Amino acid sequence: MVLFNLGGPDSPGAIKPFLVNLFTDPAILRVPAFLRGALGRFIAGRRLKPATENYALLGGRSPLLELTRQQADALEAALSGEFEARCFVAMRYWHPFSAETVAEVAAWEPDEAVLLPLYPQYSTTTTGSSLDDWQAACAAAGLRVPATALCCWHSDPGFAASTAAILRRAWEAAREALAPDVPLRILFSAHGLPESIVKRGDPYQWQVERSVEAVMARLGLPGAEHRVCYQSRATPQTWIGPSTEEAIGQAARDRVAVLVCPIAFVSEHSETLVELDMEYRDLADKEGVPGYFRVPAQNADPDFIAALAGLVRQARDSGRRLCSWAGGRQCPKAQSDCPHARAAQASLTGSPGGRRETVPARRARGAGIDRPARVQ
Numbered sequence: 311m312v313l314f315n316l317g318g319p320d321s322p323g324a325i326k327p328f329l330v331n332l333f334t335d336p337a338i339l340r341v342p343a344f345l346r347g348a349l350g351r352f353i354a355g356r357r358l359k360p361a362t363e364n365y366a367l368l369g370g371r372s373p374l375l376e377l378t379r380q381q382a383d384a385l386e387a388a389l390s391g392e393f394e395a396r397c398f399v400a401m402r403y404w405h406p407f408s409a410e411t412v413a414e415v416a417a418w419e420p421d422e423a424v425l426l427p428l429y430p431q432y433s434t435t436t437t438g439s440s441l442d443d444w445q446a447a448c449a450a451a452g453l454r455v456p457a458t459a460l461c462c463w464h465s466d467p468g469f470a471a472s473t474a475a476i477l478r479r480a481w482e483a484a485r486e487a488l489a490p491d492v493p494l495r496i497l498f499s500a501h502g503l504p505e506s507i508v509k510r511g512d513p514y515q516w517q518v519e520r521s522v523e524a525v526m527a528r529l530g531l532p533g534a535e536h537r538v539c540y541q542s543r544a545t546p547q548t549w550i551g552p553s554t555e556e557a558i559g560q561a562a563r564d565r566v567a568v569l570v571c572p573i574a575f576v577s578e579h580s581e582t583l584v585e586l587d588m589e590y591r592d593l594a595d596k597e598g599v600p601g602y603f604r605v606p607a608q609n610a611d612p613d614f615i616a617a618l619a620g621l622v623r624q625a626r627d628s629g630r631r632l633c634s635w636a637g638g639r640q641c642p643k644a645q646s647d648c649p650h651a652r653a654a655q656a657s658l659t660g661s662p663g664g665r666r667e668t669v670p671a672r673r674a675r676g677a678g679i680d681r682p683a684r685v686q
């Protein structure tokens with residue numbers, strides 16, 4: 311298995327190159343290639359001060375890698391009795407980059423790979439970018455291994471149930487802390503996206519809404535009031551809304567307390583620990599919201615890890631059905647399975663799928679896993 315996430319700086323000196331990597335990604339900065347380098351570095355420079363201040367509050371570094379490694383270890387342990395599996399981590403904008411992880415994977419010589427982006431909802435800016443990067447790193451290293459990518463698991467029952475259980479515990483703690491006559495509203499806060507990206511067909515917002523429905527259906531609190539909102543606007547363009555700040559302002563006007571539940575992040579990092587726990591809490595105090603509570607991210611919660619293990623089992627049983635967002639079409643609502651389970655199969659496996667081929671079989675026909683060139 312390979313778990314993908316965005317990555318975060320591991321020291322104050324890493325913040326600038328991390329931001330440059332992020333803002334020069336063509337999936338994030340959609341301008342002609344000849345402009346992207348200079349413009350991306352300019353935007354990264356503008357973001358450096360606030361990002362540095364945020365990471366300083368976390369000791370100068372992001373906890374994301376450590377928490378993702380804990381998830382990887384827990385997932386490996388959860389599947390250990392069933393098949394020989396190792397779980398690797400690849401980050402998009404800071405170490406370990408895909409190229410580094412491809413080298414590790416190649417050295418282990420697996421029969422097959424399950425690619426599991428730790429983004430429940432598909433966005434071209436996250437899952438799409440990570441899988442493209444992985445594919446490019448595999449091609450550069452000559453790694454050919456049958457791979458299944460789990461691209462959209464926004465409504466997976468295990469994900470929804472484990473999230474609902476964590477939310478339920480937080481709801482009960484919040485209710486105990488509040489006076490009985492103060493209403494409590496759940497704010498599902500997802501990372502925002504520029505509106506233009508959604509208009510061009512990115513299914514992320516639609517999938518966020520499906521996740522919220524799936525969690526609410528399992529929460530066991532009929533009538534609990536909830537809203538969806540979007541945080542972490544990082545550029546001056548129009549982003550999808552309402553923003554989490556607006557939702558907090560509305561809660562103040564409605565005189566209701568809020569329980570903020572991250573719905574697009576499955577680990578703690580700067581956008582939960584700083585933005586949600588510090589900035590938005592301060593805003594809620596300032597606006598006079600009668601109570602502010604936050605649902606913890608899943609991290610290595612055992613039920614969540616069991617859900618990931620279920621996804622991996624499903625992927626292995628699927629006959630290597632690949633799922634990749636190709637062509638910018640919206641997920642058709644009627645389709646319960648992932649709607650873009652087509653084109654990437656050939657590109658990731660080098661074959662149109664079908665029976666799994668083992669490492670010895672590939673070697674026998676001279677097409678074994680090539681050892682990658684030295685990784686930078």
Ligand SMILES: C=CC1=C(C)c2cc3[nH]c(cc4nc(cc5[nH]c(cc1n2)c(C)c5CCC(=O)O)C(CCC(=O)O)=C4C)c(C)c3C=C
Nearest residue numbers: 316317318361372374433435436501503544574579580581
């Ligand atoms: C145009 C900019 C950005 C888009 C689009 C975007 C989408 C997006 N991001 C996540 C999850 C994470 N983002 C993280 C950090 C981060 N993201 C942006 C910008 C965009 N993200 C910036 C500039 C940063 C750096 C931090 C900062 O400057 O505030 C992180 C990791 C942070 C950490 O502490 O490790 C995650 C995770 C999602 C899910 C998403 C779209 C769906």
Ligand SMILES: [Fe+2]
Nearest residue numbers: 461462633648
């Ligand atoms: Fe998909």
Ligand SMILES: [Fe+2]
Nearest residue numbers: 316501542544
């Ligand atoms: Fe982000």
